[in-house]
Amino acid sequence: MKQDILFWQLIQHFVVMKEYRILHISPDQNELWLENLTHKKAPIIRIYRHDLDWSTWLQRDIENASRHVVNFKQQLRKRRLQAFNIYVSSYPPVDDWEFRVEEPFVNEKTELHSIVLHEGNTQKALNRISHVTGDEVTIKEQDALDDLGLYHLKQSVLYASSQRDKKERSLFQHGKPLFTYFFIFLHLVMFYLLETNGGSQDPETLVKYGAKYNPSILEGEWWRFFTPIVLHIGFLHLILNTMAIFYLGTAVERIYGNIRFLAIYLFAGFAGSLASFVFTSSLSAGASGAIFGCFGALLFVGITHPKLFFRTMGTNILVLIGINLAIGFTIPGIDNAGHIGGLIGGFLASAIVHLPNHKKLIQRILGLAAASILTFFLLQEGYNAENPTALIKQAETLIQQAEYEEAYTLLIDLEERAEEFPEVLFYLSYIDIQEGKIEDAKNRLERLTTLQPSFHEAHYNLALVYLELDDAEKASSSINKAIELDSNVEAYTSLRTEIDGLIEGE
Structure with a gap:
């Protein structure tokens, strides 16, 4: 009973206090795998309530647990992974066992550190857990807890975990894609109009239908900051951008909701066109600025919820942004100014509208101030006689x-x-x-x-x-x-x- 209480107190410490996520729980609830990738020293922890007998069984179990860690490493696409394996037992194994846990078990660039916590070494084991994880583990022994008290302790931990998971899932469920599909439809309609009225790669046709054309903007045609968002130059350009909008747009619209997404998408498209107007003189069109704005919106999610961001999509988003910017800098003819402008615009627009159910008034004011100053500066620069x-x-x-x-x-x-x-x-x-x-x-x-x-x-x-x-x-x-x-x-x-x-x- 005492070790059962200690087992759930340990889980409470990591799940409730240190915000570890439950990756797996066995049917008898005696084995739990926990994960917190933002914790550098102990991203994966296994806690196992089992009364040990022979050290040979302990060795076999460590080897088996190591194989699970290798699987986690592959799923997380990590080059190396360190994990901790904590046994909560009433007694230590009856034969020699300390040598089996003195050094971490190494397997395919993973390290599994094992600790045996039993009634005779409770404080010593807790101190070692604190040392190897880098977080002080302070647990008060509660022998007075009866079965009902233990049940409530267990349920409070599981409830806290389920509530956190529910809150995280709700972040991705604030609306069904609506404007994403509207813009995809609009792209197809406008591409058809371009192709049937001179061709989507014909400069005169593009200018006629609203492409970003600096001389016309200087003459007062301000709408050309927005109209290029729905125009595309050639079929490949259309296909690539439409696919990007389908995957990125739907994700952003689900996170931010329909109206917020519309504001982010349009402002990012405007910011991309504005940056292109200031820094490049070439005729240009396309939804790339707005698409990079979706990247910016997802980056803002990473600023607001860094743990969730890096556990789910963070690494992939950063890699995609890097690849797209690198392509823009190495291949001639790509409007990188528009891409970067859209990325910044999407991020700032996200700060202004913020995530649903997030008040954050100061962040919104700062986002609005930054967006206003940047827009004013770029407009001044674009219309400057020395431009x-x-x-x-x-x-x-x-x-x-x-x-x-x-x-x-x-x-x-x-x-x-x-x-x-x-x-x-x-x-x-x-x-x-x-x-x-x-x-x-x-x-x-x-x-x-x-x-x-x-x-x-x-x-x-x-x-x-x-x-x-x-x-x-x-x-x-x-x-x-x-x-x-x-x-x-x-x-x-x-x-x-x-x-x-x-x-x-x-």
Whole structure:
């Protein structure tokens, strides 16, 4: 009876006081496996109420328990795992046994430390448990407990464990996905509209239907911070983002509920578009910013409930974020600014709306303040007259007004950032042509077509320059490339006819 009480007091200490989770409990409730992965020294603990007889049985049981620890290591995808095995017995084994528990049992990069607690060494064993786990275990002996008292002790521990599990499960049950499926449907509808009205990879079609296009935003079309969320460039882009939304969106919407999810998704999409507007001049579209916002929302869960986060999805989420950001930094053409902006936006939006049933007024105020300051700063930077995009837009207007010298002054300092803003080379080369600097125009256009081979207008202008320099062969190659990229421009085909005639006449 005394050891039964001690057994459940130990379990009470780890489950109630130290917030260990019950992984397994035997039918007779004499063996429990406990887990707390945030506890570095003792992430797995087994407590076994069994009156020991022979040390050979003890050795066999340690080996059997070790195999379970190996299975846990594989399930948790850990390289190494340390576990503790506590026997609560009325008496020690009748033969020599201490040597069997002096050293941990090692098996496939796991260590199992075993401790035998019996009536003759209670305090010594408790001190050793405190030492090896790093947490002081203080248990008052309660011989006065009768069967009813023991029953209440046992039930209080199991009830506390079940309530914690219920609370954790409820975190993932705050709503059925609604807006996730709505956005997926919207993506499909918009993709169909793009494909049937010029193609989802056609820049003019994308601009027409609301892609992020910096010059239009600078002219006042603010809605382009939101409309790119439902547009996708090509079928592969659509499929990848739709799958990501299906898995991430449903998880986030279940955790935060429908309205909170909608706020997080839209603000993350806005933040991604805003960051892209400030840091990249390229035409862009896609739900990637909003998707990274879902990652940000899950990271906020990790800040609020770190133990639950890392026990369930934390490691996988961090790995996925790392992989996606790494891909963005290594593969050209990916709008990493939009991704990072969406990630931060989703995190801040989650702090503002917070998790259901969480008041946390101070966190919400701080989240709102951070989001407001960041949005204000980015808008100021984006619309700033010194912003490269704004300068390029201003230069474009000056060129249309034939104010070439002023346009050149605005653009020349940006030429060193041509890899980031390739259109600078295009406008400078156009000014060169207008001013008769054909050789300079040729050099800039050759560099531009190398940096951005899909710039068909640049190939066309380069063909004109080659003609001016009496190099019909290169002119033919350039115009053919322009037509290959866009065969619908009548001026291109007319120029090719002219060039072919020159080549045949030579």
